[in-house]
Every structure is written in C-alpha cells, then in structure tokens.
Amino acid sequence: MLRQCAASLLDGLLLGCVYGAAAMGLNLIWGVMKVINLSHGALMTAGMFVVYGLFAAAGLNPYLALPVAALAGWLLGLAIYWVAVHRVIDAPELASLLATFAVNMILVGLGTWLLTGTPRNIDCDLGAWRLGPLVIQGNRLAAAGAAVVLAGALFLFLRRTTLGKAIRATADNRGAAELMGIATSRTLALSFGLGAMLACTAGALIATIFPFTIASGAAYEPKSFVICVLGGLGNPLGALAAGLLLGAAEGLAPVFLPVGWTPALEFGLFVLVLVVRPTGLFGKSGT
Amino acid sequence: MNVGSAVMRRARLGLSAIMVLAGLCVALAGCEKKAERAAGAGKEAVIGFTASQTGKLNVESARQINGLNLWIEQVNAAGGVQLADGSRVRFAAKYYDDESNKERVQALYTKLVTEDQAAFLISPYSSGLTDAAAMIAEQYGKIIITAGAASDSTHGKGYGSVYQIYTPASRYLTGAFDLLARLDPKARTAALVCEKDKFAAEVCAAAEKYAKNTGLKIAFNEGYDSGAADFAPFINKIPPGVAAVMGGGHFADGATFAKQLFEKRVAAKFISLLVAPPEPKFAELGDAARGVVGPSQWEPLAKYSADLARAAGIEWFGPSVAEFAAAYRTKFAEEPSYHAAGGYAAGLALQQAIAAAGSLDSSKVKVALDALNVMTFFGRLHFATGAAEHGLQTGHEMVYIQWQTDGQGQLAKQVVWPEEVKSAPAMSLAR
Numbered sequence: 228m229l230r231q232c233a234a235s236l237l238d239g240l241l242l243g244c245v246y247g248a249a250a251m252g253l254n255l256i257w258g259v260m261k262v263i264n265l266s267h268g269a270l271m272t273a274g275m276f277v278v279y280g281l282f283a284a285a286g287l288n289p290y291l292a293l294p295v296a297a298l299a300g301w302l303l304g305l306a307i308y309w310v311a312v313h314r315v316i317d318a319p320e321l322a323s324l325l326a327t328f329a330v331n332m333i334l335v336g337l338g339t340w341l342l343t344g345t346p347r348n349i350d351c352d353l354g355a356w357r358l359g360p361l362v363i364q365g366n367r368l369a370a371a372g373a374a375v376v377l378a379g380a381l382f383l384f385l386r387r388t389t390l391g392k393a394i395r396a397t398a399d400n401r402g403a404a405e406l407m408g409i410a411t412s413r414t415l416a417l418s419f420g421l422g423a424m425l426a427c428t429a430g431a432l433i434a435t436i437f438p439f440t441i442a443s444g445a446a447y448e449p450k451s452f453v454i455c456v457l458g459g460l461g462n463p464l465g466a467l468a469a470g471l472l473l474g475a476a477e478g479l480a481p482v483f484l485p486v487g488w489t490p491a492l493e494f495g496l497f498v499l500v501l502v503v504r505p506t507g508l509f510g511k512s513g514t
Numbered sequence: 515m516n517v518g519s520a521v522m523r524r525a526r527l528g529l530s531a532i533m534v535l536a537g538l539c540v541a542l543a544g545c546e547k548k549a550e551r552a553a554g555a556g557k558e559a560v561i562g563f564t565a566s567q568t569g570k571l572n573v574e575s576a577r578q579i580n581g582l583n584l585w586i587e588q589v590n591a592a593g594g595v596q597l598a599d600g601s602r603v604r605f606a607a608k609y610y611d612d613e614s615n616k617e618r619v620q621a622l623y624t625k626l627v628t629e630d631q632a633a634f635l636i637s638p639y640s641s642g643l644t645d646a647a648a649m650i651a652e653q654y655g656k657i658i659i660t661a662g663a664a665s666d667s668t669h670g671k672g673y674g675s676v677y678q679i680y681t682p683a684s685r686y687l688t689g690a691f692d693l694l695a696r697l698d699p700k701a702r703t704a705a706l707v708c709e710k711d712k713f714a715a716e717v718c719a720a721a722e723k724y725a726k727n728t729g730l731k732i733a734f735n736e737g738y739d740s741g742a743a744d745f746a747p748f749i750n751k752i753p754p755g756v757a758a759v760m761g762g763g764h765f766a767d768g769a770t771f772a773k774q775l776f777e778k779r780v781a782a783k784f785i786s787l788l789v790a791p792p793e794p795k796f797a798e799l800g801d802a803a804r805g806v807v808g809p810s811q812w813e814p815l816a817k818y819s820a821d822l823a824r825a826a827g828i829e830w831f832g833p834s835v836a837e838f839a840a841a842y843r844t845k846f847a848e849e850p851s852y853h854a855a856g857g858y859a860a861g862l863a864l865q866q867a868i869a870a871a872g873s874l875d876s877s878k879v880k881v882a883l884d885a886l887n888v889m890t891f892f893g894r895l896h897f898a899t900g901a902a903e904h905g906l907q908t909g910h911e912m913v914y915i916q917w918q919t920d921g922q923g924q925l926a927k928q929v930v931w932p933e934e935v936k937s938a939p940a941m942s943l944a945r
Contacts, residue, residue: 343567344568344569344570345569346570348769350798362777362779439743482750486747
C-alpha cells in the first residue's frame with residue numbers, strides 16, 4: 228500500500244505541475260481582464276499539434292520545439308484578443324464568455340477538418356529510473372521541470388519587469404492604470420497572449436507524455452477551471468500550487484477508489500471549495 | 515378544302531409520326547436492356563459500408579477496408595460471380611467516413627440502403643459501431659457481414675441477417691490463459707485492465723470466468739474509459755508479483771497501455787493485450803512491444819490449406835494464405851494484419867453465398883449463408899443458425915502472436931499458440 232501511495236503521489240505531483248502551468252494561463256486572463264477563456268482547451272490542443280507537427284515533419288525534439296509552441300500560443304492569443312475579446316471587454320461577462328466559446332468552436336471545428344480526430348503520439352522516450360520501489364519516468368519529470376520553469380519565469384516577469392508591473396496595475400485598476408499612462412488595451416492583449424502561451428505550452432508538455440487527439444484539450448480544460456477555483460481566481464501562483472494539490476489528489480484517489488471515480492472527486496472538491504471558501508485556498512478572502 | 519385545314523392535317527400527321535418513332539425508340543431500348551440483363555452484361559451490386567478513416571479506430575479500420583477492397587478488385591477482375599440465370603455480377607464499393615463515431619454510423623447506413631441502393635452491407639470496424647449498423651441492416655432486411663466485430667451480444671438480439679466473421683469475444687482471451695499455464699505452470703494471479711466498451715468488456719468478462727475455472731486468481735480487475743491516455747493509475751494498482759497482465763481494448767489505447775507498462779517497468783512475466791499487438795504498426799513501440807502477446811484472428815503464418823479442409827471434410831474456397839498475403843503486400847506494400855484478412859474474408863463469405871444462392875435476392879443469400887461451412891485462407895467459416903445466437907461465428911479459431919527478436923535482432927511476430935500451429939515457442943518477459 229505504501230509503495231502504491233508513493234508511486235501514485237509521485238505521478239500525480241509531476242502531472243500536477245503541468246496542470247498548474249495550464250491553469251496559470253486561464254487564471255492570468257481572468258485576473259487581468261475578468262474574461263473566462265473558454266478557448267483554453269483548444270489552445271492546449273494547438274500546443275500539442277505544434278510540437279507534434281515539428282516532430283513528425285522535421286524530426287525536431289519536442290522539448291526543443293517548446294519555444295515554438297509558446298510563440299505560436301502567444302500570437303494566437305493576440306489574434307483571439309483583437310478579433311473576439313477586445314470589442315466585448317467592457318460588456319457584461321457573458322459576452323466575453325460567448326465570444327471565447329465561439330473561438331473554441333471555430334478552432335476545434337477547423338482542427339477536426341484539417342487534422343481529423345485520429346490519435347497522435349510523440350514517440351520520444353526519455354527513459355525511466357528506479358528509485359527504490361518507485362519508477363520515475365523521464366518524460367513526466369521533464370514536463371514537470373519545464374512547467375515549473377515556465378511558472379517561475381512568469382512570476383519573475385510579473386514582478387520584475389515594467390511590462391509585468393503594467394499588467395498587474397491594469398489588473399488592479401484599469402482606470403487608474405490608464406491615468407498613469409499605461410496603454411491598457413495593449414496590456415490586455417499582451418496578457419491574453421501570455422495566458423494563451425501558457426495554455427499552448429502546457430498542451431505541448433502533455434503531448435510529450437500522453438497520446439492526444441484534436442478533442443484532447445477539452446478533457447484538460449475542466450481541470451484548469453477546478454485548479455483556478457482551488458487556487459483562487461486571479462492568482463497565477465495559487466494556480467500552480469493548486470495544480471500540485473489536484474495532481475496529488477488525482478494520483479492518490481485511485482489508490483482507494485476505482486480510477487473512474489477520480490473526476491467525481493475532483494469536481495466534488497471544486498463544489499466544496501466554492502461553498503466553503505469561494506476565494507479559493509490561496510486567494511485573499513474578501514476579494 | 516381550305517388551306518388552313520390542310521396545314522392542320524399535315525401537322526397532325528407529322529406529330530403522329532414523331533410519336534410512333536419515339537415509341538419505337540423506347541421499345542427498342544427496352545428490348546436492348548432486357549437482352550443486356552439476360553446476358554448479365556454490366557450487372558453491378560453495391561457493397562455498402564462505413565470506414566473509420568479518422569478517429570481512434572482508423573488504424574484497424576484502414577486495414578479492414580484494404581482487405582475488402584482487395585477482394586472487390588480480385589472478384590471483379592475474375593469476371594464477378596455467376597448467378598443461376600447465367601448472368602454475372604460485379605461489385606462496387608460505396609462507403610463513407612464514420613469518424614469512429616457510433617452516432618454517424620446509423621445515419622450513414624440508412625443512407626447506404628435508401629439512397630445508394632446497397633445490395634449488401636459490410637460492418638464498420640469494432641463491435642460498438644457494428645451494433646449500430648446491424649440494427650439498421652435488420653430494419654431494412656439487408657444482409658450485413660460483420661467484418662471487424664467480435665461481440666457475442668450482437669447476435670443475441672434476434673437478428674436474422676447479421677453474420678459474424680471473427681471468433682466471438684467470449685473466446686478471445688481464453689487461449690492466452692492456456693498459454694500462460696503452459697509457459698508458467700506456477701502462475702497463480704493475473705491482472706485484468708480492459709477498456710469499458712462493448713467488445714473489451716465482453717472479452718474480459720469471459721476471460722475472468724475462464725481464469726477462475728482454470729484456478730487462476732484475478733488479483734486486480736478494473737476497466738478504463740474509451741480514449742484513456744494515462745494508464746499510470748491502473749499500473750500503480752496492479753499488485754506486485756502478478757504473473758500476468760491482460761486486457762486492453764483497441765489499437766490506440768492498447769499501444770499506449772503497452773508503452774506505459776514498459777515505461778513503468780512492470781515486472782509481470784506475461785502481457786497479453788487485445789487488438790493492438792497483431793497490428794504490424796505495434797512494432798513501432800520498439801522495446802515496449804518485445805514479448806507482448808496478442809490474440810489474433812489470423813496471421814500470415816497461419817496454416818489453413820485445401821488439405822486441412824479435406825481432412826476436416828469441408829469445402830475449401832478462395833485464395834491460399836500465401837496468395838492472399840502476396841496480393842496484399844503487392845497492393846499495399848505492408849504486411850497484412852488480421853483486420854485486413856477479416857475484411858477480405860467478409861467479401862469471400864458473401865461471394866460464396868451469392869454463388870451458392872445463384873441470386874442477389876437477400877432471402878436466398880441468407881439461406882446460403884446459414885448453410886455456409888467452408889475453409890478459407892482465414893480459417894473455417896460457419897455461422898450459428900439457432901434463433902438465440904443467429905449469425906454468431908462458430909467455425910473460426912484464434913491464434914496468439916508474440917513479438918520476439920529474430921536472428922537479425924529485429925522485432926518479428928511469431929505465432930506461439932495453439933501448440934499445433936505455432937511458428938516459435940513462447941517466451942517469458944524479462945523486464
């Protein structure tokens with residue numbers, strides 16, 4: 228039992244880092260512009276197909292292709308912002324929700340038409356190491372490492388750079404930020420691009436671990452929502468911590484329950500946090 | 515007589531002449547068509563089916579359609595099938611992409627019957643999709659040969675026009691337990707991890723029952739959802755020390771499961787998975803494929819022959835194993851898998867039944883299919899005729915393959931079970 232718990236916890240935590248990075252993207256967009264990005268899953272799928280395309284067509288190592296996936300995500304995010312979100316940014320939240328939902332449907336529809344629903348697999352095995360009774364899989368470790376680096380880079384960007392400070396200022400009070408000379412429209416576009424970049428990169432990391440289809444992003448999107456609520460809406464670092472928490476729960480739950488019950492547990496946790504602490508485990512109460 | 519009435523009379527005469535000529539043309543054309551029908555020239559029967567050209571079943575389905583198309587090409591090249599009236603019928607394929615989606619199957623099979631006038635139907639790949647197609651075939655009274663569907667339960671619904679080519683799911687994994695007993699007589703426990711779909715669930719339910727009868731304890735048995743990609747939670751739950759891991763479902767998930775069993779260094783000495791291992795593409799897993807056993811409906815190493823048919827007292831029909839395999843390799847530049855062979859065998863069964871019936875009439879072909887008992891390159895084909903399981907395959911038997919290292923250090927498929935048809939002895943896994 229102890230071996231099983233340890234192995235499951237390790238798998239869950241490594242995967243939780245990647246879930247956390249994906250959720251940070253969703254959380255950043257909500258935190259800065261109060262937009263629930265329903266194209267988050269489609270953006271994750273886009274990241275999967277970027278690294279797969281480069282791997283299959285040019286033989287590029289998927290880890291070396293991560294910057295390309297990140298850039299593609301950022302550009303896609305900018306395009307989505309200017310085309311679909313910018314016009315409804317000051318409208319009631321339902322308008323931006325529907326706009327990003329429409330983008331999601333367009334991306335998935337186009338993707339299904341162009342790329343079909345056939346499963347894809349990136350065959351890049353980094354091996355595995357035995358550590359006592361545990362087996363550490365190279366791909367999971369590399370993906371978790373990359374996700375933590377990504378989260379750290381975002382943290383430093385938001386804290387230490389002028390652009391990051393502009394994003395935080397816009398998130399705190401857009402009107403005041405404009406009075407201070409910050410071009411908030413461009414800042415919002417940049418934030419949406421960053422959120423999309425995180426989703427795309429996390430999708431690319433998932434593609435190095437599991438096979439995927441054009442519909443796979445939709446399976447990971449609800450996890451990001453659960454993580455955002457657990458970590459506190461608008462709190463990107465809380466999202467990373469909550470990702471680890473969800474990963475651990477997802478890893479440990481199957482030890483005691485049938486594996487098929489895991490989603491029920493995740494969403495049970497989601498509802499419980501909403502009822503007991505709506506600001507999330509790591510969110511500021513009263514916000 | 516005035517000029518006006520003369521003009522009118524000439525006009526009426528002209529009109530009458532035109533009508534007589536038109537009538538003659540129609541009558542002549544009709545006679546020509548009758549003569550054509552009598553001679554059988556240009557007679558064509560549409561074979562309707564859906565293919566999973568996209569979606570999770572596309573690997574298996576593509577091979578099945580390759581096999582079926584090869585049969586159509588060969589039977590047409592040989593002049594088609596002769597009917598009782600001396601005419602000959604050729605076949606034309608009409609198919610659509612079902613996207614591996616059950617919801618699309620029913621609409622597409624209805625379209626095949628009502629709009630495309632399909633004379634006979636071949637099933638899509640997989641038991642789940644076939645179940646949907648079988649219902650439509652039965653509604654319209656069309657014969658459907660189920661090429662890539664092993665589920666027993668489809669044949670327990672009282673259908674009268676559904677005929678199964680594969681060995682049923684209830685006999686899919688039983689040989690794997692026999693092989694395990696031969697390979698490791700001390701084996702006491704096994705784990706079952708199967709896809710939660712119609713086919714795999716039936717296979718695993720039958721396998722669990724069979725294991726208990728043979729004294730093997732199933733130490734872990736849990737199903738996974740179709741489309742699962744992360745098998746780590748299941749692998750972590752497999753008790754240490756189990757002698758065997760069995761299960762899987764279809765190609766995509768089975769290949770992923772095999773890969774993750776290898777990555778997690780699972781120490782079981784015997785792994786047998788459904789559907790995926792017999793596909794040549796499975797070898798792309800490299801070391802993760804080595805040693806994995808898979809039940810197969812057919813292999814190019816199979817030893818079915820006219821002599822075997824004679825010894826069994828049944829008729830031999832169609833190409834030899836070598837002829838089929840060579841023709842498939844020439845056309846598709848790859849090794850034929852059992853999915854390809856199953857597609858071809860479905861056409862072969864239909865061909866033999868139409869020839870025996872001497873007609874394209876569904877009721878006459880049904881009688882011929884009920885009476886079918888032949889040996890082909892695919893093995894013996896014979897259908898149950900009792901109302902409780904009509905159309906269930908009762909003649910065909912499985913073989914079991916294992917990926918082993920050949921003399922050049924390359925991965926090669928070997929038939930390791932049953933004993934009498936094996937091409938190499940089975941080996942235990944060493945991970």
